[in-house]
Amino acid sequence: MANELDKIEVKPARRQFLRGAAALASVALAPGLLLYQARPAGANVDSGVRWGLLIDANALSEDDVDACVSACQREHGWRAEDGSATDAQWVRKVKLRDRASGHTRFLPVMCQHCEHPPCVDVCPTGASFKRADGIVLVNKHTCIGCRYCMMACPYKARSFIHEVLKDQLPVAPRGKGTVESCTLCVHRVDRDGADAVPACAEAVNRAGRQAIWFGDLNDPASGISQALREFGATRLRADMGLNPGVGYRGL
């Protein structure tokens, strides 16, 4: 399947170029300090693709969802230490109990990377934006910290940074007074293209068991498209017509 994706997603020559450029762009500024930039500024994001996730609720145990959250924390350096209401949470474990049957399940919930994101609509400065490849991000240079995007997000996917941060990771620029959320591991996507595996998916997918698919929703031959065709998916708050890039199987 990976080979199929190779053919369709990103031409090998192009990926090789991107990898070379990324290596060039990783400049050591000082011993121990590395300026990391995978996709060179100026290299356009491919507007023909739309990255998305399919999360298989049937395959995920509570421990799996915890693993997703921990992996995301390690990858991006955010912590939810004391469970305080001001903690950032890029992805969270949600426990669902069916009122009628009592059936319980656990889901990871993060930014749903909507096709029509309300956070982007309401952002006064345009800091909240959607990339051509469908990833919804916050421009940390133009976010003024008004939190209107958090008011507008139907999924409670965004967090505001309430305190001074130290030791941020190069792949996840974060700072007090701005808003942040799941980036769909954009640094991996820009590095690896269709081969990318977001940290949450990496934490739960094992040989012979796929619980979270990542890939190009526009490509009928991609693994995620095939899985979507086979299993179907529920989109959270589908009634709102936002067409999220994240779907849930078995909800």
Next chain:
Amino acid sequence: MAATQRYAEIRSRSPGYWGVLLLLAGLALVGFAAAHHMDVEGHHVTGMNNQVVWGLPHVFAIFLIVAASGALNLASLSSVFGRAAYKPLARFSAVLAVALLVGGLAILLLDLGRPDRLIVAMTHYNFKSIFAWNILLYSGFIGIVVVYLWLMMERRMQAFSKPAGVAALIWRLVLTTGTGSIFGFLVAREAYDTAILAPLFIVMSFAFGLALFALLLGFSFRFDGRELDQSHVERLRRLLGLFVAGIFYFVLVFHLTKLYGTQNHPFERFILTDGGTYTLLFWLVQIGLGNLLPLAICFMPAFAGSARALFAACLLVIAGAFAQLYIIIIGGQAFPLNIFPGYEVESSFFDGVIADYAPSIWELLLGLGGVAAALLLALLALRVLPILPEGLPAESD
């Protein structure tokens, strides 16, 4: 009467007058210091969190912004609708509108996560954002009202004050529609997502603006020994009553419409019966003290022409205003998003539960500081410019 109307600066030297001005200046400074503390430490020193992202500063800011629009009422009544009796009050009406808006915007700005990025907000516009539109509407409002004020005050230009008054009236109706729509456009939250918030905010602006206007007028006249005849008090009293009745009507329609849809019943139960503080604020302060009591004061013949009754009604309307905005802004966020209909939800991120919010002293000081700055600005303008009439004696008509 209008032709002979004389205006004069406030000349009071009374310790009480200066004491109030000093108190306001002190509060404004403390508010600024509180904002600085929030900026340095981060918003964890406030009661705001990732569930209730807008808190007490926004209650104060939106109160001032909404009241600013309404403060222009008397100028509109005089210039646009030709009510000559309000003409002596038109200048102050415009001054107060600008001062309140400046105070409200100062709070909003100082509460930003990155207030240092004001220049970004002024240079990067996303025109699909009602917030971005509001930045333009607010700055435009200040510009239009300042020109309008000048046209009213400059004898040679008074003929142009009517078109300027019409422009200001239309602009402020759009502005308050925009402020209400900040919430009305939030389709994901059950507390909002309704177009009625726009007209509700407009009628709220009428009442809140008039209440502040009447109190400051009474304060300035009293300390400067100017005459305020019963006929003027009576007119303001009835006008206030009309506006409060308007608020009551729109609040009634808001809740009746919500109650009609079964999916909104949990939210309505939260506000009307089970919400603890929010429910108490709604019935006791917003409806009881803020609507019903002022309505009684404004329409009972026993209080006709009583300045004290008018000022008491104004204070009650302002108390109700804060309760109402607290419920709209904070109650609306405390009620959980319904991401998984039909399920009981639990998470580390407070899904499915009523969010906690307890405002901190820093937010309170920032909010009070903004109100103090606005009132100080208005009172200082009265001191340096001939804004207020030398007196409002009994009328012949």
